[in-house]
Amino acid sequence: MSEAQYDVVVVGGGPAGSTIAGLLAKQGRRVFLMERESxxxxxxxxxMVTGMIPVMEELGVVEELEKRFQHKSGINLVWGKDPQPWRSDFSATGGLYDHSWHVRRDEFDKLLLDRARELGVEVVEEAQVTDVLQNDDGRVTGVAYKHAGVPHMVRGRFVVDASGQHRTLTRKLTGITWQDDLRNVAIWGYTAQYTPLEHPDDILVEAIEGGGWMWGIPLAEDKLSIGYVLPVERLTELTRQGRSQQDVFAEGLASSRIAKTMADVSTVGELRTTRDWSHICDRFYGPGWVAVGDSAAFIDPLFSSGVWLGTSAAWLAARALDAALDNPAEQDQALERFDATYRQLYHDILAYVRFFMDPNRLREEYMERAQAIGRTYIENSAVGFITLISGIKALPDVVSFDPMGEQGLEEVMKRRNQMVADAKEAAAREEAKAKAKAQSQETAPVGA
Ligand SMILES: Cc1cc2nc3c(=O)[nH]c(=O)nc-3n(C[C@H](O)[C@H](O)[C@H](O)COP(=O)(O)OP(=O)(O)OC[C@H]3O[C@@H](n4cnc5c(N)ncnc54)[C@H](O)[C@@H]3O)c2cc1C
Structure with a gap:
């Protein structure tokens, strides 16, 4: 069995893994990355949202993104009491970033992984991590993996879990809070024939009567991604009534107002499905390990926040690990600051997704809440809305993150622990609310 030693070992070559690996290699660190797929x-x-652009600039891939992918200018919403669809434009954030992109993820993820290689990361594909290696006092020192059927071990001063929903390390090393009110499932497919929206490169996000929402993502002139996100309980109920997955998708589309004008269900190819259950780990780091991306935290994709959140976390963690490698005695300082900053990004979006999921409010209420969560003094609430959901509001915290910052460690830890406790309390509250609602529906008189 071969064994090698690196500064940092990364599990998973999705956007979060490639980003942290690439940025650390750029700093001259020896980095090894294993990806189980080819x-x-x-x-x-x-x-994508515009908040991810600065980290793409750090990686040096913006020119390629511009060349390869469809622009995205904003979001078209069919949501709330207001009968009219409404629109929010990235350019309203007023900065440099007036558009992002809709990407084919196979190509996008390969671009980032190849870039990590160019920056000096040693990458092995078709390498599945099978175990975490720890020393006697529990510190993570490496991983075991299989490549071409052959077992290997690799050691690193730090191991990064970027294995997405698989959560290769975090499943073993930390507790997790599941957001039961956001226990959803997604069903989606693609069509080559579709009618674009008035602003043809917007994403469509539409609330569906009876629960859930649909997306329409124009990936190219001849490719629309169209998906339906709905609560697991609703899908279970519909399945119990004899509906197939195709039926559920077709009925969701038929009951939409705008999505059905974009695409005809008969042209949508094979449907795919996945679990979409929001969660957050109690810790984003521990002795010898760090977690970024979906393996650390995930939020329902209502505002397309996943890649922004994962790559922003990767950028924060890369700086924290760089500092920790230079100053082993101060590593907790750096990693605790990374944890607290990442957690704040997550909670701001989660709190807003939770508020927004109620489709019976007025547009102005959605806007004002965004402005309040953004803690900004932006006068215009519509600007507050796009600034929050694009990730631009969080940019100062991400870009100027200082792992060895001024604020005392005790203060940072207090803030982090408070956020963990608040998350657990909010999750319990939402679960109780959902249970009470289900019970009241069960006991409601027939025909009520
Ligand atoms: C229905 C749905 C729609 C979404 N829509 C959007 C959207 O529009 N915009 C957006 O930004 N986000 C969206 N997301 C979220 C987005 O997909 C994720 O947040 C993002 O992919 C996270 O990146 P990651 O690098 O953490 O994980 P991933 O992209 O999942 O990458 C993890 C990698 O780790 C590898 N891996 C796993 N286990 C191992 C192992 N043991 N050994 C080696 N390798 C391993 C996997 O093969 C994978 O390549 C959506 C999510 C869902 C469920």
């Missing part, structure tokens, strides 16, 4: 490989998560 790229390009299919992945969902196709619509």
């Amino acid at each position: 790229f390009p490989r299919y992945h969902i998560g196709e619509s």
Whole structure:
């Protein structure tokens, strides 16, 4: 069995893994990355927000993104009491970034992984991590993996879990809070024939009567990604009534107002499905390990926040690990700051997704809440809305993150622990609310 030693070992070559690996290699660190698939490989998560552009600039891939992918200018919403669809434009954030992209993830993820290689990362594809290696006091020191049927071990001063929903390390090393009110499932497919929206490169996000929402993502002139996200309980109920997955998707589309004008269900090819259950780990780091991307935290993709959140976390963690490698005695300082900053990004979006999921409010209410969560003094609430959901509001915290910052460690830890406790309390509250609602529906008189 071969064994090698690196500064950092990364599990998973999705956007979060490639980003942290590439940025650390750029700093001169020895980095080894294992990816279980062979790229390009299919992945969902196709619509980007502008908040991810600065980290793409750090990686040096913006020119390629511009060349290869469809622009995205904003979001078209069919949501709330207001009968009219409404629109929010990235350019309203007023900065440099007036558009992002809709990406084919097989190509996007390969671009980032290849870039990591160019920056000096040693990458092995078709390498499945099978175990975490720990020393006697529990510190993670490496991983075991299989490549071409042969077992290997690799050691690193830090191991990064970027294995997405598989959560190769975090499943073993930390507790997790599942957001039961956001226990959803997604069903989606693609069509080559579709009618574009008035602003043809917008994403469509539409609330569906009876629960859930649909997306329409124009990946190219001849490729629309169209998906239906609905609560697991609703899908279970519909399945119990004899509906197939195709029926559920077709009925969702038929009951939409705008999505059905974009695409005819008969032209949508093979449907795919996946679990879409929001969660957050109690810890994003521990002795010898760090977690970024979906393996650390995931939020329902209502605002297309996944890749932004994962790559922003990767950028924060890369700086924290760089500092920790230079100053082993101060590593907790750096990693605790990374944890607290990442957690704040997550909670701001989660709190807003939770509020927004109620489709019976007025547009102005959605806007004002975004402005309040953004803690900004932007006068215009519509600007507050796009600034929050594009990730631009969080940019100062991400770009100027200082792992050895001024604020005392005790203060940072207090903030982090408070966020963990708040998350658990909010999850419990939402679960109780959902249970009470289900019970009241069960006991409601027939025909009520
Ligand atoms: C229905 C749906 C729609 C979404 N839409 C959007 C969207 O429009 N925009 C957006 O930004 N986000 C969206 N997301 C979220 C987005 O897909 C994720 O947040 C994003 O892919 C996370 O990146 P990651 O690098 O953490 O994980 P991943 O992209 O999942 O990458 C993890 C990698 O790790 C590898 N791996 C796993 N286990 C191992 C192992 N043991 N050994 C080696 N390798 C391993 C996997 O093969 C994979 O390549 C959506 C999610 C869902 C479920």
